[in-house]
Amino acid sequence: MEDGAQLASEAQQNAEIARVAVKIPPFWRADPALWFKQIESQFVIAGVTQDSTKFHTVVAAMESSVLSKISDIIINTPTSNVYSILKERLISSFSDSEEKRLRRLFSNVEGGDKKPTEILNEMRTLSQGKVSEELLKQLWMQRLPLQVKAILSVSEDNLDKLSVMADKICDTTDVTEMNAYTTQPTLDMQSLEKRIEEL
Structure with missing residues (x-):
């Protein structure tokens, strides 16, 4: 006992x-x-x-x-x-609503100093399986530096392999070149519109 x-x-x-x-x-x-x-x-x-x-x-x-x-x-x-x-x-x-998450996925995920794999992980979290891999790939590619996008566009690998490859390309490429993200034209367009308004 x-x-x-x-x-x-x-x-x-x-x-x-x-x-x-x-x-x-x-x-x-x-x-x-x-x-x-x-x-x-x-x-x-x-x-x-x-x-x-x-x-x-x-x-x-x-x-x-x-x-x-x-x-x-x-x-x-x-x-x-x-x-x-x-x-x-x-x-x-x-938690964000599904609509808010998808809006962020389509427009607000920034590249910046993040690795391509980090960008992809963030986008996958936002999509929560509601977006096809093909569409996710297109959205992800839009956020990569121009040079990286040009190299990856010829590959038929799946998205995970492409993201690892993109990390390696970014690691071996000059940092100043990597700053040329595809969001740059949007910034140039805003600058141009501002100048037109001033004129």
Whole structure:
């Protein structure tokens, strides 16, 4: 009987240690779904499986501006699936709508100092499988430096291989040349329109 009580006590202590071991990073408003993936990996490592433990661990780490979005769940805590309810609410409250994501995909993904593979990853995240690989390839190619686009246009490789190839080309090409992104003509057009207005 004593051994059973000791085992139960040790199990409880281990559970407490596991809870302490989970360190929740600051809430990532830009991508709450990815933030949840990160903390769920920590739950797995720490051996946290209880729904209520996950819920309270997340709530305890939240800043007040985020808590205000889920105050009804905290004040009137559901009796079951509380972690899933919390997760769904936070993702729906902070994630961009599908329309906004697609608008960003088509117009606002900038090349800048990002590697071609980073640009592709960002575009894939925004598309969430709603855009065909062929269209994604065209959109991605538009954001590459002119020299890289010219080299890749003759390749029949898939998008992942093309992005790796583009990284290698960028690594071996002069940085000043890489600044000639295909967005440049748009900037020149704006400059031209401004001059016309001044005239």
